[in-house]
Amino acid sequence: MWVEEITLDNIKCFDKQYIRLGTTKECFPWITLLGENGTGKSTVLQALALLIAGPEGAKQLLTRPEGWLKTESIPGKISIKIHQSENDPAQFGARKERKQFSYTFYVTGNQKLTINNKVFTEPVIAEDTNNRILPWLRENALLPKGKGWFGAGYGAFRRLTRENRILVPALQTPLRYTNFFTQFREDRALEAFETWMVYLDYRISKSKDDKIAIRQKEWGIKAINSLLPEGNEFDSIDENGKIWFKVQGSKVSTVALSDGFRSILALAGDLIWRLIEAFPESDNPLHEVGIVLIDELDIHLHPTWQRTIAGWLRATFPKIQFIMATHSPLIVAGAGEDAITYRFFRKNNNIEVELIKNIHAWSVDKILQSEAFGLVSTFSPETQKNIDKYYSLKKKKKLNDVEKIELQATIPFVKEAYAELPSENSLDLKIEKFLSEKLK
Template sequence: MWVEEITLENIKCFEKQSIRLGSSKAKYPWITFLGENGTGKSTILQALSLLLSGPEGAKQLLTRPEGWLKNEVIPGKISVKIHKNDHDPSTYGEKKERKQFSYTFYVTGNQKLTINNKVFTEPVIAEDTNNRILPWLRENALLPKGKGWFGAGYGAFRRLTRENRILVPSLQTPLRYTNFFTQFREDQALEAFETWMVYLDYRISKSQNDLLAQKQKAWGIKAINSLLPEGNKFDSIDGDGRIWFEVQGSKVSTIALSDGFRSILALAGDLIWRLIEAFPESTNPLFEEGTVLIDELDIHLHPTWQRSIATLLRKTFPNIQFIMATHSPLITAGAGEDAVTYRFHRENNTVKIDRINNIHAWNVDKILQSEAFGLVSTFSPETQEKIDTYYTLKKKKHLNNDEENELQTTIPFVKEAFAELPNENSLDYKIQEFLDEQLSG
């Protein structure tokens, strides 16, 4: 399964907004959402989660969608176009198999609203009863428990549990809506990685002929190791059910790992477990297809890891469609030439979404100063103020004593900022002149 397009109408900060996440023939493999806080990035990801979890799952994730309507007197609508992959079971159509499916969920508020002749008096999520395809999808694709049609979502607060657990009776086939739980529950720990790995280790210790457990453990270790920085890898599981990692030559348990490590372990471990459950006959679950949503991928990650994490995720799960939000220019640039980037921004009290092209070829400064982020300067406000003063005074033909003294006090800061004092022919000087003209215009 992959997503071609999502549309929101009368939802939070959006009057009506559609976002292309693929063409009619192929998915965009990596989509990045950029924008300041409060511009709707998480709303889009949550709306996708509701749609991909199915009608029943959406109601479990968002029992009362209060605050979701921009205008309380009319219903909200979230609509999606999804595509069936070759490994997704069931076939729709007798003469020609249908691959693309569109459906809508309605959102109501505290006002009395009528949708398809049914009256709603409180906030709910309601399916479009006029859609003939949706009943087939809920019975064949968007099942509470089913195979294929894979989707998962991870919120900004994803993390491992802080407890040591040998076995937890929660490794049953997960209900579909739990794939998106952390996007709506900040207190929800991702326990699958630790529980699953310890369980597999236990099975292998009891029977050396358990080839399935050996394969699954190997897949889990491969996925984890491929996402960790160089010099870090899975080490072992001890008799007390503690998982140990080698971190730059030292053995560290999962409980003692940094938040950055724990965030990636939680995401990758949970994802590989859910892929195995969705594709039980797969010869390599890491290569299966589906859609994965990640909010604030950069959280807790050092810049060197931010720079490579998109590439590592894409190599580890090469057929997954990743849709993610970030505030990091490093992640944005590292997503690759075929990645699609959207910038969310406010204009006249309305959120606009623009596509940003060729961002993969830019350095961090250029990305930050481009329309993608809209920063005029990458320096601190104090340093930029001194730089501006320096350029302003240098342009003047005659300086009085006070101005000359002020110019001299700015010179050390400017030298420190640029490694040398820029002159009128330097690139930095010309860039500053251009920015001054743009701002004054």
Template sequence: MWVEELTIENIKCFDKLSLKFSSKANPRPHWITLLSENGGGKTTLLQSLALMLAGPESASQLLPRPIGWLKNENMAGKISVRLHKDENDSGNFGEQKKRVSFGYTQHVSGSQPITIRSKQHNQPGIHESPDKALTWLRQNAFSPHSEGWFAAGYGAFRRLTRSNQVIVPTLDTPSRYTNFLSQFNEGEELAAFQQWMIYLDYRDAKQSDPAAKRLFELGVAAINGLLPAGVKYDSIDSEGRILFDVKGVKVSTAGLSDGYRSILGLAGDLVWRLISAFPNSTNPLGEKGVVLIDELDIHLHPLWQRNIAELLRRQFPNIQFIVTTHSPMVAAGAGADALTLKVSGEAEAVLPITQNLYSMDVDKILRSEAFGLISTFSPQTEKKLNRFSELQSRPVPLKKNEAEELTQLSLFVSETNPFGIEAFSPDIEKRINKIAKDLTK
């Protein structure tokens, strides 16, 4: 499965906004980056998409009382999505076996009574718009017994539990709504990483289960592939603690930094859910699906931000990742074929970024259409440089106080070298020397 289009109306900061992910030139982009300023609506878009990917029943569990979700409380909100069926997703649509694109809509009511399709709703909630496509999706895509139709979402506050308690070995098939819990509950801990590793290790040790051993090794390889150099999985000790080798030192998951725990929680949870969604697959990490990640860069050092998109794409090559970020390095690291969209909640516009971010350095990316910074200097330095430029371009003679100010600014520029140049141009240097000489007269 992958997402072709999302449209929302009267949801939070948006009157109406439509995001088209699919095009003739790139019908299935594997990586989509959503950019905006703080408050621009990125999280709202990912949560709206999660509600649609989860299905009507799961959406009501994720958001039982959508208070504050409507921009205008006197009108219903509307979320529409178009999903594309992959060959490994179960089900055929009646006799029309070639149909692979399915659209459906859900409505949102808030604190005020609202009529939706001639039916009044007095309580906040999510309400489906029944049609043949939704009936079919409910029986196939959103059924707990369906194979494929994979989707999962991760909020900005991804937390791997710090508990060192022994977890009872289990790997129950998760309910679909749990795939998106961390997007709606900031306190939700991602404990699946510990659960599936301990479970598979237990099966291998106690039952000599070759399938468990293979899945365990597959998961460990994926996780090691996402960690920085010098950090890798080590072992599970007798107390049920998962240990990592951090540059020669064994550290339990509880002792790892937030950055490591964020990636481990996400990667471990994703591996487990892919295994559950494709139980008969020889390569569950290579299956198709959709993964939402809010603020992918959070807790990550710039070195890791630079590589994380490439690493995720390498470990999960057929997943359609839809992520939000404030990091130019994450945006560039997604590669040449990534789709980058800049969202403005205030203007309710979507700007497809056409510049090749992947080929730019950070300074150029920040000053590109993607981020729109006028300057990458600090406000204090920018103010001095603007004043320096203004004064040195004025006709001589300068007023005494202006000449003194220019001399001080020229010293700042020469000492700090903010432009990264070897020296001033001869003309500027000659002019500054003349001003300094005039001041001594």
């Protein structure tokens, strides 16, 4: 399963917003959402989660969608178009098999609203009962438990538990809506990786011929190792069920790992387990098609890791459609040539979304100083203020005595910023003049 488009009508900060996430024939494999806090990036990811979770799952994730309507007197709508992949089971249509499906969920508020002749008096998520496709999807694709049709989402507060693990029973097949728990519940730890790995290790210790457990453990270790920086790798599981990693030559347990390591382990480990559960008969579940939503991928990650994490995720899960939000130019630059970047910004008391093109080859400075980040200065506010003052005074043909003193006071800041004062015709001077005007 992959997503071609999503539309939000009267949802939170959006009047009406359409976002293309693929063509009619293929998905965009990596979509980055950029924008300041409060511009709707998380809302889009949550709306996608609700739609992919299915009607019953959406109601479990958001039992009372209070605050989801921009205007309380009319219903909100979230609509999606998804495509069926090769290994997603079931067939729609006897003569001509259908592969793309569109459906809508309605959102209500505290005022009385009527949808499809049904009256609602409190906040709920309601499916479009006039859509003949949705009943088929809920029975064949968007099942509470089922194979294929994979989607998962991860909020900004994803993390491993801080508790030591003792041997535990097998994990049960997850309910579909739990794939998106951390997008809506900040208190939910991602325990699947630790529980699953310990259980597999236990099975292997009891039966050396358990080929399924051996293969799944190998997949898990390989995937985790591929996402860790060089010099870091999975080490072992001890007799007490504690998982150990080699971190630059030292053995460290999961409970003692840094937040950056734990964030990636929590996300990747949980994703691997859920892919295996969704595609139990696959020769390699990590290479199956699906949708993964990630809010603030850069959180807790060192800049060197931010620079490479997108490439590692794409190499480890090559057929996953990643849709993620970030505040990091390093994540944007590392996503690849075919990645799509959208910028969310405020205009006339509304949120608008624009496509940013050809960003993959830019430097971090250029990305920050582009429309992608709203022409943000790469200098500190104090330094930028003095640079602006310097260029403003340099443009004047004649300075009075006070302005001459002010100009001299800015020179140390400009020299520190550029190592030396730029010449009158330098590119730095021209760029900073342009940015100084834009940033005012």
